[in-house]
Amino acid sequence: MRREQNKEYTRNLLITSAIELFKQQExxxxxxxxIAKKAGVSKPTFFAYFRSKEQILYEFDLQQLEAFELYMKEQLNSQGDLFANLREGIMHMATNLHSTNVLTQNLMHLVTISADYKQLLMRMSTIFQSITKDVLEFGQENQMVTMNIPADEIARDIFNIYLGGLVSWVISNGEDSLEVLIGSALEHYFTGIKIV
Known part of the structure; x- marks a missing residue:
């Protein structure tokens, strides 16, 4: 048990150390x-946990998606405002994943030069849309979300809003906040799919 806890601690320490460095430099x-030095481990220890820097980014993204999924399940059980909770969950994930403009610029550049990372992000997109689709289907079943558009299409639109907000944020060099770029766009979109 203790050995497994130590392994998990080291794994998370490597992820945290790498993300801190990615926020500070290219x-x-x-x-x-x-990364190994910042985490206080050897290079062979790094490779015992991860094959590459890209895998660390994937694991970090996956952690944020898991937190998003857990948050949304809790919110669905709480019977709160579906749209406010969905917006809050997406914004929480966005600000954790994209805490600095430098990190987001690096991630976008990486997509253009690394086929492996591009594949990883495609998987992340699928997971994000799957979680969102489940929430929307719940909303449709409970007459909160329009039935005129399939839940998977709405989930894809929401992902595109998320991605578009990130691109706008990078282009503006972080002058506008993610809250404005993604949150406001989500609010406008939700107005069109909400059953009043």
């Missing part, structure tokens, strides 16, 4: 040696 310039 992803491409961050070395595995630097």
């Amino acid at each position: 992803y491409q310039k961050t070395t595995i040696d630097e």
